[in-house]
Amino acid sequence: MKSIRDVYKIGKGPSSSHTMGPERAARLFLSKYPDAETYRVVLYGSLSKTGRGHGTDRVLYEVLGRERTEVVFSEETPHSLPHPNTLDFFACREGKPYATMRVASIGGGDIRIEGQDAPQEQDEVYPENSFAEIAQFCRWRYISLSEYVELNEGPGIWDFLAEVWQTMKQAVADGLAAEGTLPGGLNVERKAKRLYAQSKENERPQVRELRIVCAYAFAVSEQNADNGTIVTAPTCGSAGVLPAVLLYMQRTHNIPDAQVLRALAVAGLFGALVKRNGSISGAECGCQAEIGTACSMAAAALCALMGLSIEETEYAAEIAMEHHLGLTCDPICGLVQIPCIERNAVAAKRAMDAFNLSGLLCGSRNISFDMVVRTMKETGLHISAKYRETSEGGLAKLYDRRAAN
Incomplete structure (x- = not known):
């Protein structure tokens, strides 16, 4: 891998x-x-x-x-x-x-x-190619998933992830500071700044969490839609999910950057598994491949951040992916705005739910992460091309039809 x-x-x-x-x-x-x-x-x-x-x-x-x-x-x-x-x-x-x-x-x-030789063996960093293999190796060596990443990537991976994390935080900051209308002709207004500042007296903790997490996700996604600098996680269209949950948890629990980098390492591991065994392309497998993978990465990152076990981490990532199965990619006018921006916010909250649920129900699960990734790939290949980033069906088609009338 x-x-x-x-x-x-x-x-x-x-x-x-x-x-x-x-x-x-x-x-x-x-x-x-x-x-x-x-x-x-x-x-x-x-x-x-x-x-x-x-x-x-x-x-x-x-x-x-x-x-x-x-x-x-x-x-x-x-x-x-x-x-x-x-x-x-x-x-x-x-x-x-x-x-x-x-x-x-x-x-x-x-x-x-096309025509280029297949990647050579030296391009592969990880000997293991499934989560089952990775989990078995980690149990055998008594190491965590983040230690497994360092073992294969080398210590230089932390400097790389530090740059990734800094860029993610900057994207949130830039998005929260920006106002106006996004380019492309849909007249979509930036909402992150307003959402972040929209606190009310006696705001319930659950509402505050929803508002802040969604504001962070909106901020990155709006930056992406405006050709700003972001980090694929695993794609541009799903780039808001992972930084939203990690930044919220870091600021809420005063977590140091070094711990966040280890969570990013675990998230990247799950993203790499999907890239190898499934797909992260909306054009190939629908939005389940993009936002579903981002949600899995974020759920796994939260588990690593809060010290959950390997089994609980796998379960969280599996829950996150399973409940995005069949999600279509139908961007209006081909823009990464509707439904993409809002979808990042919803997926960020779903990742937090998957993280919480995994800690409660881990021992009762029946579906592995490897199985749900294979299912996502198979499902995506059977989705009509109209719903795989062609803007020929779904919201894209109905919006155009309504606008024409």
Whole structure:
């Protein structure tokens, strides 16, 4: 299994698969063919259908140069596509292509290049590839999940996670300070600042917790929607869940950063497991793959933060994923705004519920985390393409129909 560094990527929003991935691919293609007279990029599948809303064309123009680049939103979906997020690059001279590269943007900012050799063994950081294997190893060695991460990643992982945590906190701070309307034409107003400040006299503790956690999640998600700097956890569209719960717990319980970094390590471990054995791509498996994974990561992080056992941690992550199964990805106008921003807040609270429930019912569980990840992948592949980040069904379709009337 690959490093948790593949789960956490610092970059600009609004989409890890529609902006981060294509930007990375474009830079690679530019480095291979810098002397091309012109470039042509053809977008297929979800990239074509929601690329404008996600800013795919914008990042391609920024990297390759608007004056010499043509971006084509193809209405065709060839059966040979390796992934719903696929794009073809062409380097041209005198109007004719002389080099091409097909790339799949597989989620979380990662890309897969067609024809390239499979990742070599040295790219794998963890010998274990399932949670069952990891839990068995940890019990054998009498180590915690965060110690298991350090054992495989090396001590340098803590400096990396310190930067991740600082970026997450900054995204919350920037989001709470910002006001106005998000770009894209939906006229969605930023709500994080108002939500955070909306305390009332004699506010009940449960209401305060809901308000603050949701304000943090809104803050990061609104920053993402406004092309701000965030950390994929595991994607841009689900980036608000994990920092919201960790920052709330840190400030409520005066938890030091060093302890939070260990929680981030455990969260990253669960995210890496989903990337390997399931999917974190909304275009491939719906929003269950993005927000469901983020919720699992956050629930596991809370368990690590508060000293719960490995069994309780697995149960919390499983609960969080199980109750997102079948969740569709139907962004209105292809923007990462409705329902994405609000969904981050709801998932953050659900992660806290999963954490609390796991401590009460751990001994009674029947479903493993590995099983629910496999179920999520199978479910996602059977969801209609209309509900996998194409904006052709669900809220996206009904909103357009209503607006047209």
